[in-house]
Amino acid sequence: MHEFKYKGNQFYCEKIKIEELAVRFGTPLYVYSYHTLVDHFLKLRNAFRSIKPLICYSVKANSNLAILRALVNIGAGLDIVSGGELYRALKAGCPPQKIVYASVGKTDKEIEEAIRSKILFFNVESAAELENINRIAGRLNRVVQAAIRINPDVEPKTHKYITTGKITNKFGIDFKNAGQMLLLRRAFPNVRLSGLHIHIGSQITESEPYVAAINKTIAFVGALRKKGIKLEYLNIGGGLGIIYNQETPQTAERFAAKILPLLRKSGLKIILEPGRFIAGNAGVLVTRVQYIKNTPKKKFIIVDAGMNDLIRPALYEAYHQVLPLNKSRGALECADVVGPICESGDFFAKERKLPKMKEGDYLAVMSAGAYGFSMSSNYNSRRRAAEVMVLEDRAIVIRKRETYEDLTEKETIPPFLSSI
Numbered sequence: 304m305h306e307f308k309y310k311g312n313q314f315y316c317e318k319i320k321i322e323e324l325a326v327r328f329g330t331p332l333y334v335y336s337y338h339t340l341v342d343h344f345l346k347l348r349n350a351f352r353s354i355k356p357l358i359c360y361s362v363k364a365n366s367n368l369a370i371l372r373a374l375v376n377i378g379a380g381l382d383i384v385s386g387g388e389l390y391r392a393l394k395a396g397c398p399p400q401k402i403v404y405a406s407v408g409k410t411d412k413e414i415e416e417a418i419r420s421k422i423l424f425f426n427v428e429s430a431a432e433l434e435n436i437n438r439i440a441g442r443l444n445r446v447v448q449a450a451i452r453i454n455p456d457v458e459p460k461t462h463k464y465i466t467t468g469k470i471t472n473k474f475g476i477d478f479k480n481a482g483q484m485l486l487l488r489r490a491f492p493n494v495r496l497s498g499l500h501i502h503i504g505s506q507i508t509e510s511e512p513y514v515a516a517i518n519k520t521i522a523f524v525g526a527l528r529k530k531g532i533k534l535e536y537l538n539i540g541g542g543l544g545i546i547y548n549q550e551t552p553q554t555a556e557r558f559a560a561k562i563l564p565l566l567r568k569s570g571l572k573i574i575l576e577p578g579r580f581i582a583g584n585a586g587v588l589v590t591r592v593q594y595i596k597n598t599p600k601k602k603f604i605i606v607d608a609g610m611n612d613l614i615r616p617a618l619y620e621a622y623h624q625v626l627p628l629n630k631s632r633g634a635l636e637c638a639d640v641v642g643p644i645c646e647s648g649d650f651f652a653k654e655r656k657l658p659k660m661k662e663g664d665y666l667a668v669m670s671a672g673a674y675g676f677s678m679s680s681n682y683n684s685r686r687r688a689a690e691v692m693v694l695e696d697r698a699i700v701i702r703k704r705e706t707y708e709d710l711t712e713k714e715t716i717p718p719f720l721s722s723i
């Protein structure tokens with residue numbers, strides 16, 4: 304469920320006509336629905352209420368401070384993957400004891416900052432990283448908590464670029480080596496290995512891969528118990544799929560019904576790390592039609608947003624619904640919706656049936672709340688879009704559109720080049 308709907312011919316976010324926002328704030332424009340965001344978080348929390356898990360929203364999906372604060376305010380923890388995300392998490396007011404930190408390549412500086420900030424735990428992705436965390440924690444005279452990220456070797460049936468739990472992926476540690484690390488845990492006196500973490504991929508629409516991964520991991524927990532190794536946490540990661548097109552993903556309730564019995568059996572405290580499930584359908588990218596171009600083979604609708612604003616179609620050939628903000632235009636036509644960037648991969652939709660568009664019309668690229676703005680760039684020296692949060696009949700700018708000055712602010716022409 305989301306709060307983007309037609310009322311008559313006009314497309315609304317909550318109680319505001321999106322076209323008004325496009326005119327007021329300009330395009331390309333990210334528009335988020337506060338109520339949708341919160342509703343998705345609460346749906347998940349409600350589905351799992353019997354075990355009261357810590358739900359750590361995955362910051363990478365959409366890291367705007369207002370989005371983070373909205374979720375932190377209703378009890379979310381945060382899942383981070385970099386020093387920058389730690390900075391944002393703290394700035395958004397997240398209690399450090401609700402922050403978990405994954406990533407295969409944490410630097411010494413990032414590790415030190417996270418230790419000093421007293422985060423809940425690190426999700427450790429290799430033996431070398433464990434040694435490093437132990438060394439840095441020792442230097443700081445601290446004992447820190449860590450969970451071993453397990454690579455359970457399961458097939459999540461999603462795009463190969465967002466598959467993370469197969470043994471050929473760079474993520475996590477296989478059961479055998481994880482067992483070794485736990486047996487040798489006393490060699491790391493500054494790290495308390497207190498949990499396991501799995502994250503098998505993203506945009507997963509079925510429960511089976513989770514069931515398989517959790518079952519394997521719980522069997523491992525049982526085997527460890529027999530060896531006298533007791534753990535406290537099981538972090539089952541994120542990855543819950545959403546509807547972009549014709550998908551029929553599991554609902555939070557159905558997902559919980561499938562895995563709750565397994566989680567209860569583990570007797571461990573549970574952590575979830577959803578990103579897309581919470582933010583994906585809470586945002587759209589609004590764009591203006593710049594030109595209509597007819598070629599001998601095709602019709603192109605050239606819009607003012609590009610792959611620098613939303614890279615998912617270019618990177619994964621991902622499907623995003625594209626809807627007109629005003630749908631009162633009769634017969635449908637087949638067209639490609641493309642951006643202004645100098646690459647053929649710069650498209651939002653191919654061979655899509657849309658009402659006849661003309662210059663100055665607006666389109667909404669749907670399901671752009673997750674991995675939209677957070678993956679955007681300045682490619683082609685394009686200023687990154689503005690972001691607006693809608694709360695019923697109010698719209699608040701939560702990130703200003705970048706200026707041309709922003710583009711060059713960090714750059715310097717060295718003195719030896721300065722005489723022209």
Ligand code: LLP
Nearest residue numbers: 361405502505506541542576577578579674
């Ligand atoms: N936890 C960890 C350790 C992760 O690596 C991720 C996402 C998540 C949680 C959240 O996953 P989610 O619930 O959002 O599926 N850019 C890609 C998705 C990359 C996901 C990376 N890791 C896309 O646009 O589809």
